[in-house]
Amino acid sequence: MLKYFVLSVLALLIYACAQDPGKEQVAIEEVNLDGESIEASDVEAEKLSVLGFFKKPMKNLEPAEGVVPYDLATPLFSDYAFKARFVKLPEGKMAKYHPTETMDFPEGTILIKNFYYPADFRKPEGERRILETRLLINEGEEWKAEAYVWNEEQTEAYLVIAGERINISWVHYDGTEKQLNYSVPTQNQCKGCHSKSNKMMPIGPTSRQLNKQFDYADVSANQLKYWSENGLLAGLHQNISELDAVPLWDDPESGNLEQRARAYLDINCAHCHRAEGPANTSGFFLDYYQKRKTALGIYKSPIAAGRGSGGLKYDIHPGKPDSSILYFRMISEDPGIMMPELGKKMVHTEGVELIRKWIAQMN
Amino acid sequence: MNHLRIILFSAILFLLYSCSEQKEGIQWKSIEKSLNTKFIKANDGDTIDIPEGHYKFKGTIWLEGKNDITIRGAGMDKTFLSFRGQEEGSEGLKITNGRNITVLDITLQDSKGDLIKAQKIDGLTFKNVKTEWLGEPKEENGAYGFYPVDCDRVLIDNSTSIGASDAGIYVGQSRDVIVRNCTAYHNVAGIEIENCVRADVYDCLAHENTGGILIFDMPDLTQNGREVRVFNNKVISNNYRNFAPEGNIVGEVPPGTGIMVLATTAVEIFDNEIDRNKTIGIAIASYKLVQKPYDDPDFNPYPKSISIYNNTISKGLFQFPTFGNDLGKLLLFKFPFSRPDILFDGFFDPEIEQKDGNYVAPYQICVGENNGAKFANIDAANDFANIITELDQFNCEPTNFPAVRL
Numbered sequence: 001m002l003k004y005f006v007l008s009v010l011a012l013l014i015y016a017c018a019q020d021p022g023k024e025q026v027a028i029e030e031v032n033l034d035g036e037s038i039e040a041s042d043v044e045a046e047k048l049s050v051l052g053f054f055k056k057p058m059k060n061l062e063p064a065e066g067v068v069p070y071d072l073a074t075p076l077f078s079d080y081a082f083k084a085r086f087v088k089l090p091e092g093k094m095a096k097y098h099p100t101e102t103m104d105f106p107e108g109t110i111l112i113k114n115f116y117y118p119a120d121f122r123k124p125e126g127e128r129r130i131l132e133t134r135l136l137i138n139e140g141e142e143w144k145a146e147a148y149v150w151n152e153e154q155t156e157a158y159l160v161i162a163g164e165r166i167n168i169s170w171v172h173y174d175g176t177e178k179q180l181n182y183s184v185p186t187q188n189q190c191k192g193c194h195s196k197s198n199k200m201m202p203i204g205p206t207s208r209q210l211n212k213q214f215d216y217a218d219v220s221a222n223q224l225k226y227w228s229e230n231g232l233l234a235g236l237h238q239n240i241s242e243l244d245a246v247p248l249w250d251d252p253e254s255g256n257l258e259q260r261a262r263a264y265l266d267i268n269c270a271h272c273h274r275a276e277g278p279a280n281t282s283g284f285f286l287d288y289y290q291k292r293k294t295a296l297g298i299y300k301s302p303i304a305a306g307r308g309s310g311g312l313k314y315d316i317h318p319g320k321p322d323s324s325i326l327y328f329r330m331i332s333e334d335p336g337i338m339m340p341e342l343g344k345k346m347v348h349t350e351g352v353e354l355i356r357k358w359i360a361q362m363n
Numbered sequence: 364m365n366h367l368r369i370i371l372f373s374a375i376l377f378l379l380y381s382c383s384e385q386k387e388g389i390q391w392k393s394i395e396k397s398l399n400t401k402f403i404k405a406n407d408g409d410t411i412d413i414p415e416g417h418y419k420f421k422g423t424i425w426l427e428g429k430n431d432i433t434i435r436g437a438g439m440d441k442t443f444l445s446f447r448g449q450e451e452g453s454e455g456l457k458i459t460n461g462r463n464i465t466v467l468d469i470t471l472q473d474s475k476g477d478l479i480k481a482q483k484i485d486g487l488t489f490k491n492v493k494t495e496w497l498g499e500p501k502e503e504n505g506a507y508g509f510y511p512v513d514c515d516r517v518l519i520d521n522s523t524s525i526g527a528s529d530a531g532i533y534v535g536q537s538r539d540v541i542v543r544n545c546t547a548y549h550n551v552a553g554i555e556i557e558n559c560v561r562a563d564v565y566d567c568l569a570h571e572n573t574g575g576i577l578i579f580d581m582p583d584l585t586q587n588g589r590e591v592r593v594f595n596n597k598v599i600s601n602n603y604r605n606f607a608p609e610g611n612i613v614g615e616v617p618p619g620t621g622i623m624v625l626a627t628t629a630v631e632i633f634d635n636e637i638d639r640n641k642t643i644g645i646a647i648a649s650y651k652l653v654q655k656p657y658d659d660p661d662f663n664p665y666p667k668s669i670s671i672y673n674n675t676i677s678k679g680l681f682q683f684p685t686f687g688n689d690l691g692k693l694l695l696f697k698f699p700f701s702r703p704d705i706l707f708d709g710f711f712d713p714e715i716e717q718k719d720g721n722y723v724a725p726y727q728i729c730v731g732e733n734n735g736a737k738f739a740n741i742d743a744a745n746d747f748a749n750i751i752t753e754l755d756q757f758n759c760e761p762t763n764f765p766a767v768r769l
Contacts, residue, residue, distance in 0.1 A: 307502060
């Protein structure tokens with residue numbers, strides 16, 4: 001009897017020992033630097049509701065007095081998240097118009113961006129789950145970024161410093177079920193994108209992006225015009241029709257293929273890939289007004305792409321999207337290859353199709 | 364029966380022991396949240412200690428916008444940060460925008476991309492740090508072990524890099540750089556200095572890489588390199604297959620390359636021991652050889668002001684050129700019996716005055732006697748029409764740049 005027992009113990013041990021030591025343990029204990037176990041959901045106590053941006057119930061995202069909604073013509077893709085944007089200027093202060101960069105917002109300005117997923121993308125006005133609210137706060141010297149994570153009840157959101165991961169699922173546009181382990185950024189990751197000449201900065205609200213119609217609660221108006229007429233924006237002396245307007249990346253009515261592709265690359269890539277951005281060491285620049293062919297990646301060899309090159313020679317090989325590193329990195333979900341580096345776990349099928357077409361028709 | 368029992372029990376004891384040993388090696392813990400929080404909340408002047416242990420990370424850990432910070436492990440073989448299976452970001456440790464950042468006594472492993480990337484740091488020190496990709500070196504490994512780029516006053520000391528699919532220790536587009544007492548093996552490039560101004564590489568051991576030490580200049584970047592000194596290094600048996608993903612410039616480096624200069628101006632290579640590299644000991648090449656297009660009026664593709672003297676180069680068993688790569692085949696064709704140790708591709712800048720088959724001072728290519736090393740200018744510019752093996756035209760006074768001061 002004992003023999004059998006001993007033999008089975010032996011077998012078990014051999015089996016256990018044979019387990020690959022590199023194999024992922026089911027759950028790795030989260031500890032602090034002193035080795036003490038910590039709760040994985042160790043959230044900060046600071047509440048979003050205290051800031052009073054929204055009327056009650058907060059989850060309706062109905063702006064309070066002085067909080068103005070806005071949107072962008074071609075927004076950044078963030079794993080298909082829907083976004084509701086607002087700006088709150090300090091009492092009696094105005095932003096100054098800038099022709100090519102973001103508006104020059106006064107100290108005390110807060111940009112508010114809510115990320116949410118409708119339960120069914122085909123009914124975006126229906127039931128939804130708000131995951132996080134990100135703030136950019138202009139503290140004068142520099143902007144500061146904060147991320148607040150909403151509770152399941154959608155009654156409150158709490159400040160999170162070192163990021164958070166949330167499982168979310170929804171019914172996609174095509175009726176299929178999608179799932180995602182959504183990442184709320186750490187404070188440093190915010191600066192990973194929101195950095196211009198090493199200063200934390202907003203990215204979206206440029207004149208070219210705001211230059212479009214928006215349905216306000218009481219009126220439909222061009223955003224730049226509305227901001228000017230309602231004391232939010234100073235220094236806009238030109239006629240709106242003379243200003244640049246970014247086309248809607250997915251609306252062929254609003255611009256040709258080249259214009260829409262460049263708009264898409266500008267908002268999705270150029271915060272890093274520009275002379276003042278963190279990717280300035282790559283020599284690959286996708287900003288909206290970039291004219292140099294090599295800087296735009298055309299027949300340009302990579303510098304430090306590593307396996308991000310995918311064994312391909314050029315960032316953009318005109319006429320050949322499948323031979324272009326830009327396209328290769330956009331269709332990847334591998335963190336060591338994919339672009340953008342942050343805020344992406346899923347490929348933007350429709351966006352990369354636009355870039356594919358654009359490269360394909362180059363000669 | 365009793366014997367069997369004893370054998371069985373001892374087997375169990377042995378297995379228990381070895382299991383516990385193995386478990387010992389994989390007591391993974393996560394400190395990701397607390398470490399990231401510490402990085403974010405650090406005050407200037409803080410030391411962040413990471414105790415002995417094995418820690419696993421799902422994403423990049425990032426120190427941003429801080430000054431006078433020390434990140435310290437308990438030792439290169441005591442504190443391990445592993446990024447195997449990471450889900451977010453491609454780097455392991457990222458350090459950006461700050462002054463005087465020091466990383467000590469720690470090992471980082473297996474990130475998807477670069478293990479340590481530092482950008483825009485003035486005063487950066489790595490000491491007793493190891494970066495490695497475990498297992499057989501492969502194309503899927505990240506590009507760089509150490510990757511400071513656009514930094515000032517960089518010191519990489521007594522550190523090790525293994526398994527990078529581009530360069531183990533790479534410093535790019537930086538000013539005032541010292542790499543010393545470092546070891547790099549099983550990388551495509553062991554140590555690489557690219558587009559740096561004032562860099563010293565000395566007392567290092569680069570062995571069993573594809574190329575040992577590379578001094579490269581690439582076009583379309585923020586600055587061009589100059590004044591790089593490579594001395595007192597051991598560059599040995601760099602014959603590893605080139606496993607860089609294609610499209611990367613190091614993918615062009617032939618296995619068996621000891622030290623290579625590509626398009627950089629003002630480089631001194633002296634007092635190195637270069638041994639058993641099967642293709643070439645020292646190569647001086649222009650960007651013309653790479654045949655890649657570029658659009659950069661400030662970039663000069665021709666290496667100039669090069670000084671190579673007092674190196675000891677031996678071929679070991681590799682007297683004959685190798686068949687294994689294009690350069691090897693070319694050398695085999697041109698030098699069937701005894702290949703050169705030092706090679707100049709022979710592309711001269713037409714814009715710069717030449718006399719007697721060399722530039723006029725201060726742009727000369729100066730190759731000293733190098734303890735009897737064989738030299739060849741292979742005249743690639745004219746399809747190898749006029750190969751020169753005599754040193755006469757290249758026998759000139761080497762430059763003498765001051766040591767880099769941090």
